[in-house]
Amino acid sequence: MGPKVWEIVDDYFSNLLMSTDPVLTAALQDSDVAGLPQHHVAPNQGKLLHLLVQIQGARRILEIGTLGGYSTIWLARALPADGYMVTLEANLNYAEVARKNLARANLMDRVDLRVGNALVGHLV
Ligand SMILES: C[S@@+](CC[C@H](N)C(=O)[O-])C[C@H]1O[C@@H](n2cnc3c(N)ncnc32)[C@H](O)[C@@H]1O
Numbered sequence: 654m655g656p657k658v659w660e661i662v663d664d665y666f667s668n669l670l671m672s673t674d675p676v677l678t679a680a681l682q683d684s685d686v687a688g689l690p691q692h693h694v695a696p697n698q699g700k701l702l703h704l705l706v707q708i709q710g711a712r713r714i715l716e717i718g719t720l721g722g723y724s725t726i727w728l729a730r731a732l733p734a735d736g737y738m739v740t741l742e743a744n745l746n747y748a749e750v751a752r753k754n755l756a757r758a759n760l761m762d763r764v765d766l767r768v769g770n771a772l773v774g775h776l777v
Contacts, residue, residue, distance in 0.1 A: 667695065702731075715741075751766060
């Protein structure tokens with residue numbers, strides 16, 4: 654199965670099962686405008702991450718690789734009111750885009766975005 658078929662299948666399920674979300678759409682648009690690579694999870698994968706957090710009843714999340722914050726938004730929105738998430742991004746430019754996207758999503762109160770290499774002793 655070639656990559657195009659994966660995209661078509663992803664689009665099919667996303668269009669069938671999901672409503673549009675202006676905050677998530679804007680996060681992807683602004684990431685594109687800023688020249689970030691399109692390496693974010695697909696919308697249906699984001700929703701799966703969201704469901705897994707809820708099913709697990711997670712109150713703490715560690716994400717390695719924020720990019721523009723698209724998956725971070727999906728994950729953080731699934732946390733309870735007292736939940737908390739740390740997300741790590743090595744690239745300062747990507748992290749700045751993510752910070753704006755997370756602020757627009759009103760999630761900075763529960764997301765700690767740290768810039769640096771995700772190795773012990775390398776984070777700021
Ligand atoms: C596949 S992208 C993340 C996609 C994002 N989770 C999403 O779905 O929206 C991987 C990200 O990990 C970052 N990264 C790679 N190695 C890293 C490391 N050792 N520490 C922190 N970030 C890293 C890259 O800069 C890139 O932004």
